[in-house]
Amino acid sequence: MTNFESRFNRWLDGSLNEDERLAFEATLDEETLRTAKMWPTLQSTLRQSASEIPLPHPDFLNSQILREIRREGTPPPRAGLARLAWAGAFCVLAAALLTAIFLPRDTRDSSTTVVSASPANPSVSASAFQAAGGKSSVIWLDGVDHIPANERVQ
Amino acid sequence: MDHEKELLDRARRGDTGAFDEIITLHRQRVYALAFQILRNSDDAMDVAQETFLKAWRSLAKFDGRHPLGTWLHRIATNASIDIVRRRQNRPQCAIDDAELAVDAASRTTPSAPELPGVGMDRRDLRIRLDEALAALSPEHRTVIILREVEELSYEEIATRMNTSTGTVMSRLYYARRYLQTLLKGTHDEF
Numbered sequence: 001m002t003n004f005e006s007r008f009n010r011w012l013d014g015s016l017n018e019d020e021r022l023a024f025e026a027t028l029d030e031e032t033l034r035t036a037k038m039w040p041t042l043q044s045t046l047r048q049s050a051s052e053i054p055l056p057h058p059d060f061l062n063s064q065i066l067r068e069i070r071r072e073g074t075p076p077p078r079a080g081l082a083r084l085a086w087a088g089a090f091c092v093l094a095a096a097l098l099t100a101i102f103l104p105r106d107t108r109d110s111s112t113t114v115v116s117a118s119p120a121n122p123s124v125s126a127s128a129f130q131a132a133g134g135k136s137s138v139i140w141l142d143g144v145d146h147i148p149a150n151e152r153v154q
Numbered sequence: 155m156d157h158e159k160e161l162l163d164r165a166r167r168g169d170t171g172a173f174d175e176i177i178t179l180h181r182q183r184v185y186a187l188a189f190q191i192l193r194n195s196d197d198a199m200d201v202a203q204e205t206f207l208k209a210w211r212s213l214a215k216f217d218g219r220h221p222l223g224t225w226l227h228r229i230a231t232n233a234s235i236d237i238v239r240r241r242q243n244r245p246q247c248a249i250d251d252a253e254l255a256v257d258a259a260s261r262t263t264p265s266a267p268e269l270p271g272v273g274m275d276r277r278d279l280r281i282r283l284d285e286a287l288a289a290l291s292p293e294h295r296t297v298i299i300l301r302e303v304e305e306l307s308y309e310e311i312a313t314r315m316n317t318s319t320g321t322v323m324s325r326l327y328y329a330r331r332y333l334q335t336l337l338k339g340t341h342d343e344f
Contacts (some may be wrong), residue, residue: 002324005323005324005327006323006327008327008330008331009308009323009326009327009330012330032334035334036334039330039334041279042279042283042333042334042336043302045276045279045280045283046283046298046302046303047302047303048280049280049283049284050186050187050190050299050303051182051183051186052186053185053186053189053190055181055182055185055186055202056195056199058178058181058182061177061181061185061199061202061203062174062177062178062181064203065177065203065206065207065210066170066173066174068203068207069170069173069207069210070170
């Protein structure tokens with residue numbers, strides 16, 4: 001691109017300042033100057049003709065597009081879905097972080113072992129701990145309505 | 155615009171009826187833009203179809219910061235430019251800068267046959283303008299359409315056409331000079 005081409009474009013765009021415009025116009029011939037005055041007419045004609053180009057078979061275009069959409073059978077990805085995924089990932093990360101920071105450390109004696117416990121009733125959760133040497137055990141039950149009399153610890 | 159936003163929301167939820175309405179609202183301008191660049195009805199129809207299908211698949215990416223029409227036009231422009239590029243790979247009779255009958259060093263309006271003395275009305279001007287656009291190479295035509303009709307900046311045109319701003323300005327210069335030949339001898343007739 002030459003300097004003249006650049007100035008010519010800027011001149012036609014009307015983006016030269018007054019001094020630049022006068023200096024540039026001094027280099028042009030009368031015909032070019034007069035023609036340039038008609039440029040807005042050409043621009044508006046160009047824009048108007050663009051808006052009047054007839055679309056052949058407009059409804060056919062719609063039907064073709066919709067047929068293709070149905071053929072693909074994929075709904076558009078929802079706008080909120082990606083954001084929800086990110087929010088979910090963030091929540092999981094935050095929960096992990098908070099757990100690591102605030103979850104009370106296990107203060108039991110290191111000789112305490114965790115024993116697996118599997119209650120027959122699925123609505124009951126059980127945790128069992130046993131001290132070293134088997135001298136004592138703790139069984140923690142959640143969800144038990146009552147303990148049968150014959151099982152009750154005295 | 156509110157109605158369009160509502161249609162957009164419904165389309166995002168998978169409502170093809172709402173998307174059908176969106177197509178109807180924008181199909182004319184999308185097709186016209188593609189046709190102006192490509193000068194071929196079949197290609198322009200293909201671009202229009204591709205534009206709306208891409209839009210459907212990418213509705214989630216549309217953030218609504220710009221009007222929907224602007225977004226669709228960007229897709230249509232890119233699809234049209236892709237076709238222009240594909241055509242370049244085929245043997246063709248393209249017109250380059252040197253063939254535009256515009257002397258790069260010339261500071262006068264390029265010569266063109268004078269119009270009949272009785273004057274040229276808008277209809278005549280449109281016919282001649284149409285012929286001149288058809289005679290331009292696809293690259294020159296694309297630049298002039300994006301600048302004068304779509305009113306994009308030089309930088310935006312360069313980005314869409316994947317070229318430099320300098321090349322855009324050079325192409326625009328040749329295209330404008332060529333179109334100016336249309337106005338020669340018509341100064342007092344509007």
